[in-house]
Amino acid sequence: NISGDFDGNFIKAEASFKLNNDTEAIASLNHNSNAPNYNFLLHQNGYVNYNWQTSFNNTETQQLQFQLKSKKIAHITATYATINDYAYFKRDETVPILEDDRHPLKPFQNTGTINYLKVKLQKEIRLGKFALDNTVMYQSVEDAENTLNVPEIITRNTLYFSSHLFKKALYIQTGVTLNYFTAYNMNAYDPVLAEFYVQNDQEFGDFPRLDFFLNAKVRQTRIFLKAEHFNSHLTGYNYFSAPNNPYRDFIVRFGIVWNFFL
Numbered sequence: 001n002i003s004g005d006f007d008g009n010f011i012k013a014e015a016s017f018k019l020n021n022d023t024e025a026i027a028s029l030n031h032n033s034n035a036p037n038y039n040f041l042l043h044q045n046g047y048v049n050y051n052w053q054t055s056f057n058n059t060e061t062q063q064l065q066f067q068l069k070s071k072k073i074a075h076i077t078a079t080y081a082t083i084n085d086y087a088y089f090k091r092d093e094t095v096p097i098l099e100d101d102r103h104p105l106k107p108f109q110n111t112g113t114i115n116y117l118k119v120k121l122q123k124e125i126r127l128g129k130f131a132l133d134n135t136v137m138y139q140s141v142e143d144a145e146n147t148l149n150v151p152e153i154i155t156r157n158t159l160y161f162s163s164h165l166f167k168k169a170l171y172i173q174t175g176v177t178l179n180y181f182t183a184y185n186m187n188a189y190d191p192v193l194a195e196f197y198v199q200n201d202q203e204f205g206d207f208p209r210l211d212f213f214l215n216a217k218v219r220q221t222r223i224f225l226k227a228e229h230f231n232s233h234l235t236g237y238n239y240f241s242a243p244n245n246p247y248r249d250f251i252v253r254f255g256i257v258w259n260f261f262l
Helices: none
Strands: 009-018 023-034 059-070 075-091 105-127 130-142 153-165 170-181 188-190 195-197 209-218 221-228 240-242 251-258
Touching (some): 075 195
Antiparallel strands (some): 009 023, 023 059, 059 075, 075 105, 130 153, 153 170, 188 195
């Protein structure tokens, strides 16, 4: 930003090298400086406990990333970042409890340095008409104030079958997708701010989500069906997308797309 009330910048450098016909290595370095969003800086409304004006510093992020792209081996991405002056919302425990038995929500800024490491592996394994598409990610955070909470392991795996049938009149693709992440101190959601805030009292996660899908194409017609979270009754109904916000139960979605040609 070269003018205005909020200064900031984003600088990125990238270099790539072709190791062979199948493998490419990419390295990138970027620096980002930006002001926290307006909800952190100024909030005025009829809710007495949701009024504040702050003078936060820019959040400074430096990131170093390495990628290895190979169809035979895998697609591996390693990212290391340092974050300074990270802005976040949290309940202010220095203020008396309100009528709802909770401390008021306030914006804060972490003046320390957060170290964040992320390693992601993507690989699809094919065997005839069957395929297993895998994405696994590992995350680690060093933060003395526990303001940036992320799950340690996230995985998404899809086992599917695809083929032409009936003399190639029908193309079908069907399979099952597994989504899973380890338990962690998941951020809570505040509907007044429409923002997430940090909480370190309860851990959520550690439940699998299984989705069944079916895609079919007959000439110019496409049909799809998806049974999302069909294993919900097996996990004890202890699944949340945020504290006090349960994730969706078992639901079936289906539809048809018919292209008309004149």
